[in-house]
Amino acid sequence: MSTSHAQPQARTPNFAVTSRSWPKQAGLRKVLGRTLRRCGALVTLAGAALGGQAATPLVFAIPPEDRLSVTMAQRVLALAYQELGVEVQYTKLPVRRGYALADEIDGVGLGVTLDIALTQVRIEVPVSYEEAAVYATRTDIVPNGYASLQPYVIGHIAGIGYLETRLQGMRTDTATNVESLFRKLEMGRTDVVVDSRFNSCLIKTLGLRKVQLLHPSLETAPGFHFLHMRHAALVPRVTAVLRRMAADGTIKKVQAQALKEYRSQCD
CATH class of the missing domain: 3.40.190.10 (Periplasmic binding protein-like II)
Structure with a gap:
């Protein structure tokens, strides 16, 4: 889902200058039109400079x-x-x-x-x-920094930059959402998961009985x-x-x- 918001354009005043009212002033009408367009652009830029405080949030x-x-x-x-x-x-x-x-x-x-x-x-x-923590279905894993996870297939959410940097060179398996992340772990498709310690509540909500939050956390x-x-x-x-x-x-x-x-x- 893509959300795009453009700054509202300033309305150009309607001066109803017609060829009948100024039959011989075509050049002046062009100059006036250009001037009004420039003024409109300046109004739009001024609105943007105020930090987008327009009707559109x-x-x-x-x-x-x-x-x-x-x-x-x-x-x-x-x-x-x-x-x-x-x-x-x-x-x-x-x-x-x-x-x-x-x-x-x-x-x-x-x-x-x-x-x-x-x-x-x-x-x-x-x-x-975020407090990065390790989740697993095994009880023999003791986290001691990211390097301690080297032997395992590590699940994490795709696109989280700091985790991708920390886990570079390790065997990883990504998920697009936390529910999928934990279900993969429950089914044995990954050995451990690195995610927020605060997502431990979701384990109860999803009814996952094997997944456990391990201590200590990796970093804040x-x-x-x-x-x-x-x-x-x-x-x-x-x-x-x-x-x-x-x-x-x-x-x-x-x-x-x-x-x-x-x-x-x-x-």
Whole structure:
């Protein structure tokens, strides 16, 4: 599903200049038309410079699963954009597809990576985090960093950049969603899965009896928000608001509340 949003075009005033009213002024009419078109373009650019604060909301891609990390990011961004008076919406896309459509969307709600596409600008303040953990059906596997997974066939979600980097050169098997990822593990098609520790609740929901969350976790990685470069004028404003929210503890409070709610639903 592709979501594309164009800036609304400024309406050109209807000056009803006709050949009858100005029978000998064709050249002047052409000049006037060019001037009005240029003015319209300037109005459109001015609207874009304001960060897209038009009637059309900004649309950000997020993964289709109900991930705790995504919930954290959405709540943090809701506060930030509300303060800026900018309406935002989300479209659910598989990670790899969301990155492939990076030129068509207004941004990415959460990316646990440093780069997504040349057109996407990373906001430097983390809005969430992922705790990478190992899942398995065997009890004799003890995670000790990514290198300890070398002997196994490792399942992970396709398109998650930092995991693809960590697992480079190892035997991997990708899935497009978390449910498929865990079902493959349950059926023995993979030996282990590397995914968010917070997805352990899904194991219960899916009724998977063999899959277990192993300890310790592999790492905690920060998650960032990305904006399309056509909203470049909005980047410093969003960054400033998020920096203040990080400094005064708002982001941590939002994340802690989301984690508390998650654990209460999981238990």
